[in-house]
Amino acid sequence: MVDYGIRIRNAMKKYGDFVAINDISLDIARGEFFTLLGPSGCGKTTFLRMIAGFNTIEGGEFYFGDRLINDLEPAKRNIGMVFQNYAIFPHLTVKKNVAFGLTNRKLDKETINEQTTKFMRLMKIEEYADRIPEKLSGGQQQRVALARALAIEPEVLLMDEPLSNLDAKLRVEMRDVIKEIQKRLQITTVYVTHDQEEAMAVSDRIAVMDRGRIQQIGTPKALYQRPANLFVATFLGRTNIMRAEIFKKGDITGLVFDGGYTLPMTNLQNVHAGQKVVVSVRPEELVIRDETYQGYQTCLIATVAYSTFLGLNTHYIVELENRERIEIIQESLIKDIIEDGTMIGLVVKAEKINVFTEDGATSLVR
Amino acid sequence: MVKVRKFRYDFWLLISFMILGLYILFMVYPLSTVVYRSVVDEETGSFSLRYIRQFFSEPYYYQTLINSFKVAIATGLASIIVGTPLAYLYTMYEVKGRKLLQFLIILSCMSAPFIGAYAWILLLGRKGTITTFIQKVFGFSIPSIYGFNGILLVLTIKLFPLVFLYVSGALKNVDNSLLEASDNLGCSRIKRFFVIVLPLCMPSILAASMMVFMRALADFGTPLIIGEGYMTFPVIIYNQYIGEVGTNENFASAISVIAIIITLFFFLVQRYLSHRYSFSMNAMHTIERKKASPIGNFFIHLYAYGVVAISLLPQVYLVYLSFRTTSSAGIVFLEGYSLKSYQQVFSNMGGAIWNTLRICGMALIVILIMAVLISYLVVRRRNIVNAVIDSLSMIPYIIPGAVVGISLITSFNNPYMPLVGTATIMVIAMVIRRIPYTIRSSVAILSQIPLSIDEAAESLGAGKIKILTMIIVPMMLNGIFAGAIMSWVTLITELSSSILLYSFRTQTLNVAIYSMVAKGADGRACALSTILMVFTVISLLVFNKFSKDGEIML
Numbered sequence: 001m002v003d004y005g006i007r008i009r010n011a012m013k014k015y016g017d018f019v020a021i022n023d024i025s026l027d028i029a030r031g032e033f034f035t036l037l038g039p040s041g042c043g044k045t046t047f048l049r050m051i052a053g054f055n056t057i058e059g060g061e062f063y064f065g066d067r068l069i070n071d072l073e074p075a076k077r078n079i080g081m082v083f084q085n086y087a088i089f090p091h092l093t094v095k096k097n098v099a100f101g102l103t104n105r106k107l108d109k110e111t112i113n114e115q116t117t118k119f120m121r122l123m124k125i126e127e128y129a130d131r132i133p134e135k136l137s138g139g140q141q142q143r144v145a146l147a148r149a150l151a152i153e154p155e156v157l158l159m160d161e162p163l164s165n166l167d168a169k170l171r172v173e174m175r176d177v178i179k180e181i182q183k184r185l186q187i188t189t190v191y192v193t194h195d196q197e198e199a200m201a202v203s204d205r206i207a208v209m210d211r212g213r214i215q216q217i218g219t220p221k222a223l224y225q226r227p228a229n230l231f232v233a234t235f236l237g238r239t240n241i242m243r244a245e246i247f248k249k250g251d252i253t254g255l256v257f258d259g260g261y262t263l264p265m266t267n268l269q270n271v272h273a274g275q276k277v278v279v280s281v282r283p284e285e286l287v288i289r290d291e292t293y294q295g296y297q298t299c300l301i302a303t304v305a306y307s308t309f310l311g312l313n314t315h316y317i318v319e320l321e322n323r324e325r326i327e328i329i330q331e332s333l334i335k336d337i338i339e340d341g342t343m344i345g346l347v348v349k350a351e352k353i354n355v356f357t358e359d360g361a362t363s364l365v366r
Numbered sequence: 367m368v369k370v371r372k373f374r375y376d377f378w379l380l381i382s383f384m385i386l387g388l389y390i391l392f393m394v395y396p397l398s399t400v401v402y403r404s405v406v407d408e409e410t411g412s413f414s415l416r417y418i419r420q421f422f423s424e425p426y427y428y429q430t431l432i433n434s435f436k437v438a439i440a441t442g443l444a445s446i447i448v449g450t451p452l453a454y455l456y457t458m459y460e461v462k463g464r465k466l467l468q469f470l471i472i473l474s475c476m477s478a479p480f481i482g483a484y485a486w487i488l489l490l491g492r493k494g495t496i497t498t499f500i501q502k503v504f505g506f507s508i509p510s511i512y513g514f515n516g517i518l519l520v521l522t523i524k525l526f527p528l529v530f531l532y533v534s535g536a537l538k539n540v541d542n543s544l545l546e547a548s549d550n551l552g553c554s555r556i557k558r559f560f561v562i563v564l565p566l567c568m569p570s571i572l573a574a575s576m577m578v579f580m581r582a583l584a585d586f587g588t589p590l591i592i593g594e595g596y597m598t599f600p601v602i603i604y605n606q607y608i609g610e611v612g613t614n615e616n617f618a619s620a621i622s623v624i625a626i627i628i629t630l631f632f633f634l635v636q637r638y639l640s641h642r643y644s645f646s647m648n649a650m651h652t653i654e655r656k657k658a659s660p661i662g663n664f665f666i667h668l669y670a671y672g673v674v675a676i677s678l679l680p681q682v683y684l685v686y687l688s689f690r691t692t693s694s695a696g697i698v699f700l701e702g703y704s705l706k707s708y709q710q711v712f713s714n715m716g717g718a719i720w721n722t723l724r725i726c727g728m729a730l731i732v733i734l735i736m737a738v739l740i741s742y743l744v745v746r747r748r749n750i751v752n753a754v755i756d757s758l759s760m761i762p763y764i765i766p767g768a769v770v771g772i773s774l775i776t777s778f779n780n781p782y783m784p785l786v787g788t789a790t791i792m793v794i795a796m797v798i799r800r801i802p803y804t805i806r807s808s809v810a811i812l813s814q815i816p817l818s819i820d821e822a823a824e825s826l827g828a829g830k831i832k833i834l835t836m837i838i839v840p841m842m843l844n845g846i847f848a849g850a851i852m853s854w855v856t857l858i859t860e861l862s863s864s865i866l867l868y869s870f871r872t873q874t875l876n877v878a879i880y881s882m883v884a885k886g887a888d889g890r891a892c893a894l895s896t897i898l899m900v901f902t903v904i905s906l907l908v909f910n911k912f913s914k915d916g917e918i919m920l
Contacts, residue, residue: 054821074824081825087818091840101826152826 005030005065005188006051006156012059013046020046022212031186033179037199038209039235044192045160051190052158053077064155080149082159086141088133094144095120095129101152115151122181123147139170146178150185157189163198175202196236200224208232225352230360233280240281240326248273255279255355258322261300265350267366277364280354283315283329289345299345304338318344377830381739382751389758392794396773403619403776417620427602431624434583434598437517441582442575444522449529450571452673454563455666457537459658467670469906474677475527476902478859478876480587481895483520484883485680486511487592488687516592521585523677525578532574536567542651568643576636583629584766586862587880599625600768600862607772607866615776622769629764681899688896692889699889707889715894718878725789725874726857729796733804734850738839741808746820762802767862770795775866787869795863800853811845844912851909855902
């Protein structure tokens with residue numbers, strides 16, 4: 001049996017008639033780094049604040065281990081929380097900020113001192129101990145916030161978009177710090193973000209949320225490669241959405257795109273001939289066949305609209321015959337970039353693409 | 367997300383009910399007594415509109431209302447005309463001695479208007495120094511300072527700084543790029559002022575003019591001293607209450623109610639207008655001050671320092687007089703200089719100084735504690751009780767000081783709570799009058815503190831009282847302290863309710879000055895107002911020391 005850090009059953013939250021959290025159940029293993037990912041307004045922060053105790057729980061059960069925490073005050077839940085704006089007490093020194101939770105537990109001075117120093121050292125902010133936080137940079141403030149949350153050795157660490165106020169470079173640096181510390185302390189962590197790259201970088205598992213519901217839970221790899229529905233496919237990473245139809249010819253099943261490109265597939269399920277489907281093809285799942293023009297059946301015909309050279313990769317925006325534009329990412333080559341206006345042929349990597357029902361609700365890929 | 371929470375039974379709910387109780391006892395109950403009395407016949411005790419009818423049927427009474435509004439509107443306009451250009455020039459151009467200039471402007475509004483009125487009489491009155499001088503040298507007499515003109519002069523000089531502060535505050539939030547954009551689009555300077563700058567400052571101008579209007583309307587010392595026959599309604603209220611002709615509390619109440627209703631009307635109009643014209647502005651780059659052309663520069667300085675000189679002239683003159691020798695009774699100025707006035711003041715009037723310190727100090731402490739608690743309730747604990755407290759706390763905005771005084775006297779002149787004549791009743795009046803401003807500024811400060819600060823403390827195991835005392839109050843302290851000094855200055859110059867409430871044991875400096883000034887020229891009055899001015903200057907200096915950017919919240 002898995003040792004669960006957090007178990008949630010049928011969570012429910014309403015603001016008047018608006019259902020903010022709709023019947024969410026999930027299990028988070030002890031020591032797991034679990035991320036709630038979704039667009040703004042999807043309910044991820046609301047849900048996190050229910051776990052923290054700042055929002056009331058209208059329905060369902062929340063357990064930390066075996067402990068039902070529904071009606072427990074935030075102070076008694078033994079959580080460490082890191083806020084989007086850090087919420088560092090500006091009138092206290094770094095050291096007093098970190099020690100704040102410990103003093104509330106009425107521990108003796110020595111223990112407080114020891115513990116405070118330990119976590120300041122861990123977060124590499126020891127040298128700022130007697131400074132007022134206002135003078136620190138954003139990254140350092142975030143370190144203080146993290147040290148303060150961890151110092152009480154909480155059962156669960158909650159983080160609400162902790163990196164969104166940092167600049168791009170610091171964000172990458174801090175997310176590695178967070179991941180490393182979390183792995184070292186083996187603390188059950190729930191992390192909220194709207195940044196899918198950040199989510200993939202830090203998480204063991206991700207729950208993608210939309211409109212108060214969980215759309216899919218899985219490892220970053222699973223979510224990216226086999227999204228459960230169109231929302232997850234478009235929210236995680238970039239993708240091109242194309243229309244197609246199912247064909248069956250003998251024991252071969254596959255897709256026919258607009259314009260006639262026919263693609264046999266081996267992993268489709270629950271499909272019937274003539275069914276209209278939506279296909280998600282990520283930019284790197286398209287292969288350019290510029291020199292060999294092989295006719296309508298074997299590839300998509302497109303015209304290069306413009307290209308962007310980004311060093312590692314070159315991006316092409318191309319226009320299909322039905323005037324839809326799609327994006328292709330190709331590893332940059334030493335030979336010339338294909339000129340705007342050139343007609344090219346495209347094929348897709350059949351084993352990588354994802355196919356959904358016309359409404360986008362269900363995946364048709366095994 | 368602001369949402370109305372269900373009641374949580376805790377420490378804060380207890381505080382809510384305590385504050386609600388205080389408001390009901392000391393504000394709602396006294397005001398309803400006034401309303402009740404205004405419609406009840408004093409002799410028969412039955413419902414009657416006779417006082418209200420009496421007020422509107424006799425020109426002697428209703429004329430005072432017309433006079434008051436004339437004064438208030440004229441003062442409002444004059445203050446805008448003086449204050450807005452001053453704020454504009456101050457923000458747009460390099461002015462020598464900016465800090466000093468601002469300090470002097472603020473100083474000139476930080477004394478009771480009646481003291482200014484008294485000084486202007488000494489300068490421009492019938493036997494005034496300047497009047498006599500001009501008469502002698504040029505052989506003609508200047509227009510009379512008494513009546514409407516004098517009131518307008520005194521109040522404008524006293525109140526234009528409010529417009530200055532509000533408008534320069536608004537200009538601070540105008541982004542420089544807006545001005546550059548309008549230049550870039552070919553807008554002339556003059557046009558830019560009227561088309562861009564003025565509309566952007568409109569909400570502040572409206573708010574300031576409302577404040578000026580209210581103060582001018584409710585001011586009571588000035589018309590009494592310089593108005594001569596020109597009566598305004600606070601004077602009538604006062605006369606009806608402590609009149610020599612015979613008092614009528616019920617009639618005074620009726621006038622009070624009429625005054626409140628009319629003030630309320632103006633308050634609502636102002637609210638409506640400022641909502642319509644409000645913008646949210648936040649300047650990334652504040653306006654860069656430019657150096658004006660030499661001629662422009664000269665006129666800018668002439669205007670700025672000229673206005674300040676005129677507004678400070680009366681106070682400077684009083685300081686000068688305080689060092690003149692007086693007759694033994696202290697009421698006639700003689701040739702030569704001495705400290706006689708001060709000796710008399712300290713031997714006889716020490717009580718007034720002590721009363722000012724203890725009564726205003728007490729009021730200040732109560733105001734600060736209540737304002738912090740109320741702002742916390744209003745910002746962090748939205749529920750129905752606190753919404754009621756929020757609305758109640760706004761009421762004193764529209765209640766003239768004299769009405770506060772009357773309502774407290776009529777309500778606490780009973781054997782159960784015999785507060786009349788005590789220091790307590792004066793403290794209560796001061797708290798009621800001043801607290802809305804302190805609450806507004808506390809609310810503004812607290813709203814700047816993100817809720818996550820409270821939550822962080824809570825998740826780290828801090829209790830409710832600890833969150834307040836260890837986290838929230840220390841974080842608010844800087845702003846509160848700056849506001850407290852401003853409150854202090856307003857409290858020590860309070861007159862309109864104290865004049866009704868004081869007894870010989872609780873006479874404050876301001877009241878003492880008033881009662882001496884009302885009798886005529888007096889060296890001791892000059893000495894006392896100099897002492898009061900010294901208090902004010904010290905307070906302002908302390909304020910400048912503690913406030914980060916010299917931002918003033920009145």
